[in-house]
Amino acid sequence: DAEKSHYISKIKQLLKQQDAVLVAHYYTDEIIQALAEETGGCVADSLEMARFGNQHSASTLVVAGVRFMGETAKILTPEKRVIMPTLEATCSLDIGCPIDEFSAFCDQYPDRKVVVYANTSAAVKARADWVVTSSIALEIVEHLIDEGEELIWAPDKHLGSYIQKQTGADMLMWDSACIVHEEFKAKGILDLKQLYPDAAVLVHPESPASVVDMADVVGSTSQLIKASQTLSNPAFIVATDRGIFYKMRQLTPHKEFIEAPTAGSGATCRSCAHCPWMAMNQLENLATALEQGTNTIDVDSALAEKAMIPLRRMLGFAA
Ligand code: 13P
Ligand code: SF4
Numbered sequence: 001d002a003e004k005s006h007y008i009s010k011i012k013q014l015l016k017q018q019d020a021v022l023v024a025h026y027y028t029d030e031i032i033q034a035l036a037e038e039t040g041g042c043v044a045d046s047l048e049m050a051r052f053g054n055q056h057s058a059s060t061l062v063v064a065g066v067r068f069m070g071e072t073a074k075i076l077t078p079e080k081r082v083i084m085p086t087l088e089a090t091c092s093l094d095i096g097c098p099i100d101e102f103s104a105f106c107d108q109y110p111d112r113k114v115v116v117y118a119n120t121s122a123a124v125k126a127r128a129d130w131v132v133t134s135s136i137a138l139e140i141v142e143h144l145i146d147e148g149e150e151l152i153w154a155p156d157k158h159l160g161s162y163i164q165k166q167t168g169a170d171m172l173m174w175d176s177a178c179i180v181h182e183e184f185k186a187k188g189i190l191d192l193k194q195l196y197p198d199a200a201v202l203v204h205p206e207s208p209a210s211v212v213d214m215a216d217v218v219g220s221t222s223q224l225i226k227a228s229q230t231l232s233n234p235a236f237i238v239a240t241d242r243g244i245f246y247k248m249r250q251l252t253p254h255k256e257f258i259e260a261p262t263a264g265s266g267a268t269c270r271s272c273a274h275c276p277w278m279a280m281n282q283l284e285n286l287a288t289a290l291e292q293g294t295n296t297i298d299v300d301s302a303l304a305e306k307a308m309i310p311l312r313r314m315l316g317f318a319a
Helices: 002-017 030-038 046-055 067-076 099-107 122-126 137-146 157-167 186-195 221-230 242-251 283-292 301-318
Strands: 020-025 042-044 060-064 081-083 113-117 130-132 151-154 171-173 200-203 235-239 256-259
Touching: 002 020, 002 030, 002 283, 020 030, 020 046, 020 067, 030 042, 030 242, 030 283, 042 046, 046 060, 046 067, 046 221, 046 301, 060 067, 060 283, 067 081, 067 122, 067 301, 099 122, 099 151, 113 137, 122 301, 130 137, 130 301, 137 157, 137 301, 151 157, 157 171, 186 235, 200 221, 221 235, 221 242, 235 242, 242 256
Parallel strands: 020 042, 020 060, 060 081, 113 130, 113 151, 151 171, 200 235, 235 256
Antiparallel strands: none
């Protein structure tokens, strides 16, 4: 509609004027993802977002996602200005891993390598030896096992259990979860499979073990999108945030994509397969942040210097 078009053209103009590029996650609204694509930015998983921001020549990165993604961009490229549509977009995993408690926990096991998920604060990253995302966690943990390491893992217990099961790693696990993925139910998927016997089940590893066990493919958002392109199944049951359907449908419009059922519906489910924090990224607040120069991400420089080490280690490993 007219209001949307107004914001879209305003944002396009401001991006150009300010030498800025838009980097969006697959869970943001379609309109934000489309705008990132149209303006030469990127739509990506969390590892690719970090890589894109790190390599792009723009002097301003506009990060549409959740807070840790903006912080990661700032830590990796402190010379750039990083802004976000909102600074309120947190993540239940970040909330579930406060630095004081986490640091005290790590202090009890000084011989263990500390591996943290990217969905954490800068302070938690600064306390870690390694940062991982879901697309590269398995490989990094396998590498650490080869080196004979025992691990502390935080904060996502479901991703952690999946990695532990796959690799046999000795991991002490933090107890936190993603409120979106935690709601997917194995029973609901089983029922759907009766209706769609040819469908493949695609699952993000932040989901509970009973759901992961039903998957044909487990992986990061990018890996699930790739699977939807390469597998020959005519339909897919997808257990992750429904924002991902935009890209899946764009790439293979002739296939059918079905939401995996959550614990409830309407008022009875907490997130209904859509992250409430990702949903805070809108055209209006994006335009305002660019226009007024607000919502700048700043990370304490001493913390950022420390957090940069495990983040660079991850990018180096992934290269
Ligand atoms: P990906 O790394 O698979 O994009 O998932 C991270 C995530 O949960 C973003 O909220
Ligand atoms: Fe965090 Fe889950 Fe939202 Fe991703 S989907 S930002 S893990 S709460």
